[in-house]
Amino acid sequence: MVAAMAWDWLSFGLRWLHVITGIAWIGSSFYFIALDLGLRKSPNLPQGVAGEEWQVHGGGFYHIQKYMIAPPHMPEYLIWFKWEAYSTWLSGFALLVVMYYFGAELYMIDPEIADLTPLQASAISVASLALGWLLYDRLCKSPLGADQNRLMLILFGVLAVMSWGYAQVFTGRAALLHLGAFTATIMAANVAHIIIPNQRKVVAALKAGETPAAIYGAQAKQRSLHNNYLTLPVLFLMLSGHYPLAFATEFNWVIAALVFLSGVTIRHFFNTMHAGGGMLWWTWAATAALFLVIVWLSGFRPEPREETAAAAGPLLASAHFEGVRDVVLSRCAMCHAAEPLWDGLAVAPKGVMLETDADILRHAHGVYLQAGVSRAMPPGNVTWLEPQERALIAAWYEEGR
Template sequence: MEAYIMDWLNAMLRFAHFVTGVAWIGASFYFNWLENNLNRQGQQKEGISGHLWAVHGGGFYYLEKFKSYPNKLPKHLHWFKWEAYFTLITGFALLCVVYYYNANSYLLKSGTDISATTGILLSLAGLVVGWLIYDNVTKSALVKKQAIVALIMLVVVAVSAFFYQQFFAPRAVFIQIGAMIGVIMVFNVFFVIMPSQRELVKACVEKSELGEEIGFRGYIRSRNNNYFTLPVLFIMISNHYPIFYAGENAPIVLIAIFIITVLIRHYFNLEGEGKRGAKTALGAAVVLIAIAFYLLIPSKPKVIEGAKPIAYSQIALIMENRCSTCHSANPSDDQFTVAPSGFMLDTKEQIINAKDIIYTRTIASNSMPFGNKTHMTQEERDVLALWLISLKK
């Protein structure tokens, strides 16, 4: 019953996180697009810095952006905040349900000496420390040198990835970095963007002067969130693909993901603003993707000519001891009471039919057994690899 309830919590929280994330990121993309496409040419109405005509959903829309604030505060004013807050709430709840509740299975690296409690505390500390570093950098004079801020955040991602690799399972390392960036984004909204907007509304009511610093403070945090969006999205989906997170070079892959996705976002921003350098940013991203594709191609095990054929009985024993504890009609694992994804390896026919998946997960990426919980040895992987290759001949 406990596993059943946890599955429901996992599914509902994941769905809620996805929906609120789409709402928040969609709004972010739209407002950045809007800012880049406002018509600022020619004579504008008094107090207006730009306008835009649009057609959507069977109707015409007309939008205007004020230079500071309108003469009278509108009775109904929409605030874009709950999308961000609920994305954090659902995301953190999901982190607790999946990675903290099952810390020994999902969070911690196999064979690590630290306890589940220590691992959770290290994870929580990273969420706080990541924000504090970013916030203090962005409050300093460096805020006007965004290239340096980006470089500092890249260093934070790199150091964090290598640090957590020592204790966390590969997939958990990716989730941890994604969560750290996500927390920074939501805290930007809560601690900086929303207070700036409240000061803007207060100035409108009191008809007081609005310092440029207030507007800039909110703008730069929003702009940073715009650049963080693609790294977070890709990191969150990449944990479903072992080619990215498995192996000792996973931190380097994380760094590459951060650079490539920021470059792609930079391309869209430059292109939207009509500035030079957009094609250079896109070209650099494409080159890095090509390099990553080449470097991540899995190596094939060496086949010794004349080697004695591997008997299925050897494979059956490996499967029984290392794989079927979870992937079975009747799992014996203490966490999985139902075969994950309904994937079973009880019979020879099932194993042969799944040969490509088994090769990808146990040989090419070493991502299975999950967290190497059943302690599959390299010798067993080599034997399994040679047998799987023999099936393809």
């Protein structure tokens, strides 16, 4: 019991860290894009300054100027914005390892989709993240990257293909989360391999008394713009595990792809507004239309498949299993079912179904943590799960493991 609780607290701590660092990264990213788009030119700007902006916050005024390439001289004090991105990706990958790689049988693998071993599933995950960055980077550096609109369409196609591909090998929850991790890896690698190195080259040129090449700034700006448009879809995908209507339906991969389009329309509204281009209200209409399509797609349930044989093992062989089965079926299965009986539930919470022996065994760890050693389930104990029944669940799992 101690080990299971410690592991759960470890994942909670990493999730907390990931959220905090993610807020810091997203906040700075949104701020600088808005700042960049809001720059204004005036007649008396110093040489090399593309624009300036006055801002008021916290009881004071800020006067900001942007040099398109670099200032004439290296400033004494320079702030680098990089650790937010690095910390977000590192904490996210650590959480991926703790929850999905070590919990692959629970969160990543569905034998009805692809009968993988935990090692195979983890290897596919790592390889896809690395190959995704390499493919994206090559596309940006190829002749295709010279046309921003064409490049964005190609990148959307890549993301749609990856969305479909993940859905063919992982559980729905893991598929959408991996698409988010795939995109976040590209974003963090943009910072680590393009934006920051290019800025370092500019600084090195200034220190050497040389004029930095304009290409470094252009490349960094392109990648920063990509990161800006990808942020909102990544947030959706990171939170999708809480909403079965997003990840546990027949067209979950289409839903994920459409989320990227809605992220683009929302960001386009704000980016245009910050740039002084007015309020493009049609973008909200487009976003609403995309959302309605997503809602419609979520109504398609996965086709029923032949039920896999219940996994043999200590949990199934336990003398407590029959009693645990009765408890789960009477206290949990009215909600955790293909057709929930509880009013207001369209699908089983988090896509977890507990109607068969195979279901119970597949989700044994979650049942143990949620209903055995804690009172998280049922919510508000609405089905009156008795203390002795919780003790039975805990004894069954601890004996079997």
